[in-house]
Amino acid sequence: MPLLLAAFLVTALLYASVGFGGGSTYSALLALSGIDYRVLPLISLCCNLVVVLGGTIRFARAGVIPWRPAAILTAIAAPAAFLGGLTPIGESAFMLLLGASLVLTALTMLLPVKEGDEGRPHGLARLAPLAAAPLGYLAGLVGIGGGIFLAPLLHLTRWNNPRAIAATASLFILVNSLFGLAGQVLKGGEGRLVAAMDFGLPLLIAVAIGGQIGSWIAVHKLPQKWIRWGTAALVFWVGFRLLTA
Template sequence: MDHSTIVMIALLMALAAALYSTVGHGGASAYLAIMALFSVAPDTMRPTALALNLVVAGLGSWRYWRAGQTNLKLLLMFAATAVPAAFIGGGIKVPPDIYRPLVGALLWAAALRLFWHPSLLAGREPRPVSAAVALPVGALIGLLAGLTGTGGGIFLSPLIILFGWEDARKTSGVVAGFILLNSIAGLAGNVTSMQALPAELPILVAAVAVGGIVGTWLGAGRLPKPRLLQGLGLVLVIAGAKLIFA
């Protein structure tokens, strides 16, 4: 890639990281879409997106934890089955033609629900989720995360919010940690793919780190809950479009 292309990709990824990290996401789906736009080789896209996910989700996990916005019990309940499932999914290659449109449509439906009643959802008292629900849900999301090359946050966030398992800000803290663990597992499940990481990776890492710092600074305690929910809705719209049209 020439220098101008690298700069453009880095700037777009920094913006994506800032947007996604406000709601605890790592941004893998956006990074995949950006790389596809610039015709990056498919073998390079997946490990690069997961590697960048580690940076942004790592920053988010730390900042939300420092701000007291991480429900560790809820995180561990979902991660207990999600992490091994993400490891398994990371080693499986499945044609995306079947599940991409379906998952994209589900994400758009979740986004629409969040845009319709953000104040109502933000004001609800959290209710606990049982292990009988969290463990199988975590396994399914972890498998999807491994298969798609993402951290699974776009699947977990709307479930936590829509079912009232945690409030918006602590959802971001849970999701950041969830994405970090799943991204590690997904890369480990297909460790040979790391050989395809681009030489420009340090530049991209620096770009998403800056975006992640800004986004987590805004999301950890400076945006009101309704805005966080609307931000999540926007993330889901973007991710759904990527899954359907990319």
């Protein structure tokens, strides 16, 4: 458990610094620890909520959340995340779907973006709401917040500057995690949630500490281009580990 606690703290710190909750990596760490895959989404989503709540508050206080467009994306995705959480999925499909999605997402982050283009959105940026529902469903299905899928799309279309995208992803994850968790609880029952919390309470404390440090770094210290590069590196590493586990 001490090693797992340390890994969760570091994961929360790193992911919060790029506006994510870390749900995908929590799931990977728990899977490598031999935890029942049916419990993974419950623990990961609860950890997501702890991390991104603090991050979203910091982003809001810093005035970097573009509220209206971020709220539109989130409102479209949340019901789909709930439906995804209700959908049964087998263990092999769970790991394959999550790993493949993350690797492909990371590759999109490596596409070159010209300096200064962040302020000139691509014409496809207006179509981002169309992707919100399927991304929300996929997130609910595999038990994460979905920001890790949304952010690369927003970067690719130059939807906004990297810091605003990180803030939007944080809000997106917060709401989707709530709706996805509700679906997962209805699917598995309260007994499975109690089992997840019995094991996961120390992990929640670890990610709370790491998430606060990471979100502070995101708001005050991290250069914008590092946010994009850090996102790509984190997503690719997690996806690769899941596919090769």
